[in-house]
Amino acid sequence: MSSPDIVGILENTKELDRLRKEQEEVLVEINKMHKKLQASPEIVEKPGDISLAKLKNLYIQAKELSENEVTVSNILLTQLDLLLPYGPTGQQRRKLGVAEGNDQKRKRMKVDSDVIRLSPSMRNQIEAYASLKGEQVAARVTAESAEKDEWFVVKVIHFDRETKEVEVLDEEPGDDEEGSGQRTYKLPMSCILPFPKRNDPSNTQEFSTGKHVLAVYPGTTALYKATVVSTPRKVSFFVTNICIYL
Template sequence: MSSTEVSGILENSKELDRIRKEQEEVLVEINKMHKKLQATPEVVEKPGDNSLSRLKVLYTHAKDLSESEVTISSMLLTQLDALLPSGPPGQLRRRMGNDPKRKRMKTDSDISRISNNVRSQLEACANLKGEQVAARVRLDEADKDEWFVVKVLHFDKETREFEVLDEEPGDDDEGGGQRKYKLPMSRIIPFPKRNDLSNVQDFPTGSQVLAVYPGTTALYKATVVNGHRKRKTDDYLLEFDDDEENGSLPKRTVHFQKVVPLPEESRQ
């Protein structure tokens, strides 16, 4: 084994370590962006926001690093195979194959797992077809956005847009009849499902939420009066903003399936 051959292996090993460290840094940045978009999805609609562009750059960088990792790993395998003896003395080859360091040089990288998470989120959106969800819609250019209950007709994975149907438009809707809208993911909030309580969020007393006002299909900002429920399926007792009667806010009961987290832009 020549010193040149050993030097080549060491250089590629150092490069592989550098790539993996850079991958970890990129993953941290991607996770930060994911948390930001999950907490405030509406930020992507603000003028001048570059969150999605930044996320695309990070994913592209992560993909390039993953491909570089595969290339360097393949080079190292080729170099090592050329130096290992063939035939019966191949016991050394088997020991090296079980080396934990070699196991870390894998193509199923963390980047692939993140991509799978994104695909899972898109699949979850596609599975909302036929379900009722909360949607933020601007009925008129001069009006403010309003939240109300709609039915999901379709989710386009390419454009990441929902097609939804307002089944019960208000009396002041001059268009009359049911109306369809196309909305981005950031304007949709799924309701909790009775048959899947694992993801049902608990809202403690004093929490601000978005809830369907009793007897309507509209959602308004409300405060949880009693969040100490014995079961996840119990109703919430809420006080809706601007719902004053005789100088006080009446307490209204709302089913847990009609209560969702208050979006960041509504916390004003």
Template sequence: MSNTVDTAIILELSRELDKLRKEQESCLLEINKLHKKLQSSPEVVEKSSDELLGKLRELYHKFKELSEKEVILLMTLNNEVDSFILHAVHRRKDGSEQKKKRMKADVDISRLSLAGSMRSQLELAACLKDEQVAARVTPDGAEEDEWIVVKVIHFDREAKEFEVLDEEPGDDEEGGGQRKYKLHMSRIIPFPKRIDPSSAPDFPTGRHVLAVYPGTTALYKATVVNAHRKKKTDDYLLEFDDDEEEDGSLPQRTVPFHKVVPLPEGHRQ
């Protein structure tokens, strides 16, 4: 993936995050207005309590949904920026001392600009408890990492570490069983909310993604065939790498929007 594409993705995610936070601010203003009205006008509460409290419940629910969307955006943006920075460091490592100093300054500025977002990300990571996410794990005896679907059990804010559960039984010599992993947050990618198709990005045709292969709980590299998701179901139409038919063609497979995430930089699967 080129630097131009990486930058475009980061800018797109940043715009989405800015728009989302404006929605949060507007929602919070409405909540505060209702709070003041309820506190300053007890007679209003007595006359129309059901209506006002119902409106307040709707606003709370909306703000909760916006916060959950923010978790997904922040973690995705963090992964994209980290990947971009690492790629830049690798590409420029043989440059002159002046270039290295300039590069370090650029990296420091990038990380500083993300400091506020990182704090919010840590605060909101707890929202992923009991949610399914994509996780990069290293199974016992395996030479390479794998991406699988796991369930979040706990988030350690200090260590920035998730405890997750692989709910699929293993196939080891002892008969298998569910496995737990402790993974740094950089190894976790949240899925879009199943109940909210708008939380899923609109990947352009030809974009590489990481998706759950139908009938499994493993994620593999795939290519978006059509930029427009299917109506009603909001499914993506994808072609998985190394999924050739006997004639060498790649079948087009339908994958639910809540089982597809951006392809991490450096993915080799």
């Protein structure tokens, strides 16, 4: 192992630490904005208010930092792979059997260690998504680059803590879908919006006139973007405030 190789690894390790610290700082700001909007939701209706734009920029920044973290992590893995010996030494061969025997244990521990490295707010978010198994959620099934967003009501069947992906089931695919069976998607957390709990009054959301929402097409699982024009006394379908994902 040469000195330049070690220096490169150390530099990328420092960069990884910096990215994680910046992510935590951005998440703190996001949480502050959430609390501000929850306490005074009417503030976004004031002329000149940029709260939603600021929140969107914070999410964009968090996404970029996360993507950069993945890039630096992959570079580090490549650097370490290049420095590993091509063949095991005698002592390494004697230990190989024990290492292989513990392979499954290490895989189980890896997920736990990944969660430990995350910030408290991100850990809470991961736990919240893990608890959605069996629940219905709103899911954007189109790519971010798509010209038109497509949202559906789907059922969560699995959450992968390692990849941070949510596997969902579209139980009632449309007539234009290929095949007639149910369809599954693996989506990032950013494409999933949990519904408010019907039996939990604390999660009840009120939508004032002019608010942008997702609403369900009657008799389907398709969702569409709409604007509230009046607030009925009783709501017969789920609705989610679009401000959650802007």
